[in-house]
Every structure is written in structure tokens, then in C-alpha cells.
Amino acid sequence: MPIPRRLKAAVMLTALAVAPVAALAAGDKMMDAINEYRELLADGNPSELVAAQGEELWKTPRGPKKASLEQCDLGLGPGVVKGASAQLPRFFKDTGKVQDLETRLMTCMETLQGIDPNKVINERWLKGERENMAALVAYVVTESNGVKVKVDTRHPAMKKMYELGKQTFYYRAGPMDFSCATCHGDQGKRIRMQELPDLRTHEGAIAGWGSWPAYRVSNGQFWTMQHRLNDCFRQQRTAEPIYGSDVTIALSVYLATKANGGKMVTPGIKR
Amino acid sequence: MAAKPMKIRASVKDGVTEVKALISHEMETGQRKDANGAIIPAWFITELSAMHNGKVVLSGEFGTAVSKNPYLAFKFKGGAAGDKVTLTWKDNKGETRTDEAAIG
Amino acid sequence: MNNQRRNVLKTGVGATVLGALTAAGLITPGMALADWNKAAFEAKSMADTLKALGAATPVDSKDVQVTGPDIAENGAVVPVGVTSSLAGTTMVAILIDKNPNALAASFTLPAGTEANVQTRVKMGQTSNVYALVKADGKFYMATKEIKVTLGGCGG
Numbered sequence: 001m002p003i004p005r006r007l008k009a010a011v012m013l014t015a016l017a018v019a020p021v022a023a024l025a026a027g028d029k030m031m032d033a034i035n036e037y038r039e040l041l042a043d044g045n046p047s048e049l050v051a052a053q054g055e056e057l058w059k060t061p062r063g064p065k066k067a068s069l070e071q072c073d074l075g076l077g078p079g080v081v082k083g084a085s086a087q088l089p090r091f092f093k094d095t096g097k098v099q100d101l102e103t104r105l106m107t108c109m110e111t112l113q114g115i116d117p118n119k120v121i122n123e124r125w126l127k128g129e130r131e132n133m134a135a136l137v138a139y140v141v142t143e144s145n146g147v148k149v150k151v152d153t154r155h156p157a158m159k160k161m162y163e164l165g166k167q168t169f170y171y172r173a174g175p176m177d178f179s180c181a182t183c184h185g186d187q188g189k190r191i192r193m194q195e196l197p198d199l200r201t202h203e204g205a206i207a208g209w210g211s212w213p214a215y216r217v218s219n220g221q222f223w224t225m226q227h228r229l230n231d232c233f234r235q236q237r238t239a240e241p242i243y244g245s246d247v248t249i250a251l252s253v254y255l256a257t258k259a260n261g262g263k264m265v266t267p268g269i270k271r
Numbered sequence: 272m273a274a275k276p277m278k279i280r281a282s283v284k285d286g287v288t289e290v291k292a293l294i295s296h297e298m299e300t301g302q303r304k305d306a307n308g309a310i311i312p313a314w315f316i317t318e319l320s321a322m323h324n325g326k327v328v329l330s331g332e333f334g335t336a337v338s339k340n341p342y343l344a345f346k347f348k349g350g351a352a353g354d355k356v357t358l359t360w361k362d363n364k365g366e367t368r369t370d371e372a373a374i375g
Numbered sequence: 376m377n378n379q380r381r382n383v384l385k386t387g388v389g390a391t392v393l394g395a396l397t398a399a400g401l402i403t404p405g406m407a408l409a410d411w412n413k414a415a416f417e418a419k420s421m422a423d424t425l426k427a428l429g430a431a432t433p434v435d436s437k438d439v440q441v442t443g444p445d446i447a448e449n450g451a452v453v454p455v456g457v458t459s460s461l462a463g464t465t466m467v468a469i470l471i472d473k474n475p476n477a478l479a480a481s482f483t484l485p486a487g488t489e490a491n492v493q494t495r496v497k498m499g500q501t502s503n504v505y506a507l508v509k510a511d512g513k514f515y516m517a518t519k520e521i522k523v524t525l526g527g528c529g530g
Contacts, residue, residue, distance in 0.1 A: 325486055333479075336479035345493070347488040
């Protein structure tokens, strides 16, 4: 079902992630009240429903090879899910590529199950194999909740991706001449009552990177990081990147590197 | 589409069992329109009940104002670790689902 | 009088539907689901809703509380609940004045279940939220205004 246009407009105004920015909230009763609201929502995050479906899917034999994903190597060895998303993206020897969680899961689906990655890449958000992907992501990131971001940036391919990500972050494009930095490159910016984390800083990066993927209460949907980043391009009114393409992974490498050492609160819950 | 499982948590402390549940359901109000301007029909849970040891511990009725993927929390006296708590719902299309959880 | 007639009608219809569903194997008798109060849920105003619930003139009570935030960032999901310290509380309900239909949810509490139920509701706009409670056969009420910064019914 396509998202109704009015809803899209509302979503568009809601930007990347949200954690209380102390300086802003000081003495601000409105922000205190909103933080109370957010705390009430945190206990009973509907992402749990999606994660439960993902766990089931992880263990279910699927695809032409009728295999489960239980032997999938997310970077910590075959079948290790605990803490796995906290060390992604990373360079994988077997594919010779830097991969984020979603592109790595596509590799596992292809090699273990025989599922063509194009079934995910060419699908619409929250449909078919992309809906399955979202469920798998919800399961995997739940297993990294509370874990510290630990991205290994030493490999030359990671360094290259970081530089590409940085370039993308500051690259102005589209009819409004926006870059990611236009909204996320200043301290204390907000749209309506929504604070925009300054993603150039460690604090801002962990507030953003560390609380996605997330359940959005505005539309009752669970969004993966690919989905979230895609929406930034859409809000920039520029061409949306291909699912899992290098530029999306590069942005993730940039954000994750900035967030390194911070605690993941995943899946998040957003307004 | 088959109804998806609920997520139920139950824990006992000082003789009182606290139940927290998340239910997977659209809870469509019947007041929204789709991209073509057509009304999306109402689709929502109307009744639910919680049981413990064959006894009803809560029964509820929902209207369309309950949020998508409903959340419910309540407490009842009694219950012991390992006991089952069962939750059943029925929606306005007649679909139902029952899930259970052990008190932890 | 009007009330009574409605209750009789309601029970009649409910029983038939339940019977049919049971016969069709859709529900099992053991489920003990309540009989959905169509008149109350379809009533629009607070007054009509209260009437349909048989609670035309509830008394304001400090022993009843609406729990929830002062401000909801998004009306699509507003955490609200009802607590009551009145002895013999057997029913609690959540009503939202400015919603298209005031009644959001109601709960029947058997003996042993605490009068403390939390859920999450949609609010189209800033509104008074009411907790209606039935204790010892009488109706009591409490209210709290919850401000909504982004309405939750437009979709």
C-alpha cells in the first residue's frame, strides 16, 4: 500500500534521529514533557513484533537451497548475531567489499539460500523480500542493543568509504541545494520540536546512528538504515540511491566511524 | 493474511503479576483515505481477554482510537513463575489470535 | 429507560453474533471475550458515550487518575492509562473528548485485577482525556489535558 501523500509530508519534516540535546532542553518545560513522552514509549517498542518475525525468518529454511540463515557470517563468525550490527559496516574478505548489515544479509541470502539480491534491490519499501529484510534487520539489531559501536576502520577499503561518505555528507545537490550537513551540520538545530543531531560530532553521530533502525510511530513502520538514508536523499529532493549501493554504505561508514565507542540503543522508537 | 504473533511479557513480584503485551494489528480507523482518495475500511480489534489458570484476569473492548500495534499493561494478584498467561483478541473482521507466555 | 432498551438490544444482537461465530468455528466458547458495546463505541460526543455506557452523570473523583504525558509528540501513539484507588472498581474506560468517537477503550476487571490499565491511543488533536471508572456500582471520572503537537488521525 502506498503511503498516503499527507503522511509523506509529515514524515518529510521529521529528520534523522533524536536524542535530547541537553543544552537545548535546559529550562525548557516543553522539551521535558516531550522527553517524558519518549520515555513512556520506550517501554514496549513495537519493533519487538518485527524482531520476533525476523528471528523466525532467520531460522526458517527458505529460497531455492531451502536453507536458513543460521550459518550467516555477519563479521563475527558464522551464526554469531550477538553484537554483530555494532561492528558493521566492515570489510569482508569473501566478497572483497565493505558491506553494511543489509548488503551483508543479501550476501547470506544469496550464498546460503540462493535468493537473488535483486529481489530485495528492486522491491519497494516494506514489500516482499524487502519486508523480510526489515524483519531480519530488526532481529539482528535487537541483538546489539546496549552494545558499543565498534567499527574497524583500518582496512584501506574502509578508509576509502569513509572519505566517500564524508564527501557525500557535504555534497550539495537538488533544487534546494541541500546537503546532509545543511540540516545535520550545526549545533542546536531543530525542525518544529524535533532536534536535529549534529552528525559531525561524536555525540550527534551516536544519537543518530546509534538509535536507527527504528519504529516510527507516525506511520507505524519499522525502518532499516537503508530506508532511513534513502529518505534523506528524498528530502534533499535529489535522486534516490539504489538500494545497497556504495554511496549508502559510505554514509553509514562515515556515521558509524563518528559514533565509534558510543552505545547502540537499537531498535529505536521515533515519533 | 494470517495474524502475526503477539509479544507478551509477564513477571511476578510480591504476589502481583504484571503483564505487558504488544499486539500486531493495523487498527485502521476507517477515517483515512488511500492515495486515490478512497476510504480505507475500518479494521480493528474489538475485544480481547487475558486468562490465567483458566480464569479471566482482564477483558477489554477497543475502539478505532487504540494505536496501531496496540500496547497493553495490567496487573493482577496471584500468579507464580512458570504459570501461563494467555491473551486472545478478535477483530471486526472476525479474525482472532491467541498467544501465551510463561510468567517469569 | 432508553439505556435499558439499548442494553437489551445490544445483548440480543451480541448473543446472536457470538452464537453464529461459535457455530462457524471462528471462536471457541472458552475465550470469554466481552460483547463489544457498539452503541458506546459509535457514539460521537462525550454525553452520548456516557449515556451508552449507562454512566450519564459520573462523579469527579480524586481517587481516579488519567496517566499519561502532558504533551504527546505524535498523536498516533499517546500512552494513556487509568488508575483507581476506589474499592470495588470493576470497570475502567478511556474517553477522548475531541476524537471522532469519544470512547477509545474499556476494560472489565475481575476481582484480583488491579485498577491500573495502560494502553496507547490515537488523538486527532489536543484534548481532554477522561478516565471513567465503575466502582461499587457507581460511576466516577477524572480528566487530564494532553497536548498533541502532531495529530494522529490524518495518516
